[in-house]
Amino acid sequence: MSTYQVVEKFVSINGEGRRAGELAAFIRFKGCNLQCSYCDTSWANEPGCESERLTEEEILSWIRETGVKNVTLTGGEPLLRKGMEELIEAILEDPSRRVEIETNGSVDLKPYHILKKRPFFTMDYKAPDSGMEKEMLLSNLELLGSEDTLKFVVSSRRDMEKALEILEKYRLVGKTAVYFSPVFGRIQPVEIVDFLMEKKLNDVKLQIQLHKVIWDPQKRGV
């Protein structure tokens, strides 16, 4: 049976995505294949980062104890971990639960897309300033549906222009939820609002990371 390297697990309100503001049980998996310039959890990607190895049953029993129905799997990059399909299916055996996967856009979503009960994806398209745009797997854009979210974490006008180009090229608005989120501290949210107005971008939402407003932005476990 698979075990999973978990760097932290905690209950908080979800600070991002379409369930923002709702309670969620977070499980953060160790390690990532990318190195985004702005990553706020790069500590979780360090080989020497402390972690616990948990079995599926240990993770399920923690989720049960929390009494929380929204489960967010994040990292690092959660979809690199072996056995993730089984874990998702096991969590979703309780029909009252919802599983959200925070994923970086470079890992193929197909194996998860075809599961009997599907999790929902909050997928990034890494904009140019992240330094990771070349890693994007563009076929993922076709798999995002009405339950999913496509997020552009932007730090400049150049990033927003690129996001707009992708939205138009792949006709994504209306197909999936679309968020523009500021790289914390690198761009004023009002610049995003101005861009949405200038380009008349209907059905695109500004998303500010709620947990960084509520708690110290550096605080872990929230």
Ligand SMILES: C[S@@+](CC[C@H](N)C(=O)[O-])C[C@H]1O[C@@H](n2cnc3c(N)ncnc32)[C@H](O)[C@@H]1O
């Ligand atoms: C830490 S990542 C983990 C999941 C996955 N590796 C990914 O990139 O989607 C979770 C989310 O936080 C966002 N994020 C990371 N650092 C950020 C920052 N400094 N400001 C705003 N969002 C950030 C990422 O873009 C991603 O949407």
Ligand SMILES: Nc1nc2[nH]cc(C(=O)O)c2c(=O)[nH]1
């Ligand atoms: N409160 C809170 N909400 C979040 N939503 C996505 C997060 C993440 O790091 O993936 C996150 C996080 O780290 N904290």
Ligand code: SF4
């Ligand atoms: S993909 Fe996610 S976890 Fe990995 S470096 Fe980028 S923001 Fe951080």
Ligand SMILES: [Mg+2]
């Ligand atoms: Mg985070």
